[in-house]
Amino acid sequence: MAQATNAVEAKTRSYVTGLRCRLCRAEYPEQPVAICEECFGPLEVEYNYAALAQVISRELIASRPPTMWRYGELLPLSVPPRVGAETGYTPLVPAPRLGAVLGLKNLYIKNDGVCHPTLSFKDRVVAVSLSKACEFGFDTVGCASTGNLANSVAANAARAGLKAYVFIPETLEQAKILGTQIYGARVIAIHGTYDDVNRLCSEIVYNLNWGLVNVNLRPFYSEGSKTVGFEIAEQLGWRAPDAVVVPMAGGSLLTKIHKAFAELQHLGLTPPARPRIFGAQARGCNPIVAAIKEGSEEIRPVKPRTIAHSLAIGDPADGYFAVRAIRESGGWAEDATDEEILEGIRLLAETEGIFTEAAGGVTVAVTKKLAAQRRLSPDETVVLTITGNGLKTTEALTALPPITIAPKIAEVERLLREGM
């Protein structure tokens, strides 16, 4: 009962003071708006950290149920979550066998491929944004998605009794389309890339009274990603790792993991050491990596060509901020070819028993490069963030036909003699 009481207490008070423009610092009240009217800069949720610091403690957090809401004070809800109350607190798995291959002795996998309910880290951002949509009184929600977000919006909207419209690029994997339609969401495919989908959603949001999670609800949505960082630190015994490797699509997850470690340190929940943040992209869609390598802050958009569909955002919305976070933390960014991505998927599966999607293959492949480049040292604590599940993107891989035999002992013995 104590746990339940604490969980409720955590969410009956909001520490949000409003929204503020990242660029011109203009202030706005809490509302479903993502863009500053003065300069078009992005709006960010602001908290009263002084008041928050009086309340939050390791003990309080540890006393709560193992979900992302144990960090409720650092999330932008005013009332207990209406959506995704069970989401988060995914395993942080020691990965010694993968570490042995990569030459990293203290390697961990943060496995959001088993996030509840749709097996990707998007369940975290959707839990926050759809709960917020309910607070704002929306009865229809939606998103622009490369797949995982579509699945999560559809599932969580179904459970919350919200009507959902999901906009996707036409080239999406079948499993991700099925995994959206099954929940009763209306799926609309757009001729073009994710960037075309995103542009369309940026326009229609003004014509419809909908809560589009990564458009007008984006300031709230993106805050949900912080919980990946909070959990990593808590699961390591309340300390930040030395380095984190994060896949980048729009770049938001990376910036929010960076913010999460900064918040924990500021609130005295972890010692004053911040991890170096490393970004991972596919070679066929690497605008953020290119900016890092060129020493530039300008993101030049590209036309994506990669099997990592969930990372195929050619004009990354948070690219500029991701570049800054990587640099400020002392990290770096690398990319991986399609071949290296597939090898990365197999390597993680064969060494640690975790089947990830192409985005995870990117992260593994990039970690391998960073270790080879000595940007990661053998004795450091390194966390690899795996954000999605391989069972959704089996089209990226080809299954070998299994050897088929008669149901006879002699047949099995023959196969083993032949060296299977």
Next chain:
Amino acid sequence: MSVTVRIPQPLRRFTENRDMIELSARTVGELLEQLGRQYPGITERLCEPDGQLRRFVNIYVDGEDIRFLSGLATELEDGMEVSIIPAIAGGNEHAPSL
């Protein structure tokens, strides 16, 4: 060249709430200048003091991002449609304001 400009909602307070405007211009840069002259207040929202487009303003000519064309020097032809669209980003206040 006569082109149609689509005005995003956050800028319509400067255009008497009009969402489509017909203008005549040879390049995107010239088009923005004309738009600013005709509707005071718009230029400051779209451009930095040095005339460059603000970081979170995207412009499309017939659906193509001008960063894949020639930027503000992109040439316009009769009947083209130009869209001004605020980019959606999440922001990153990495350290709490202390």
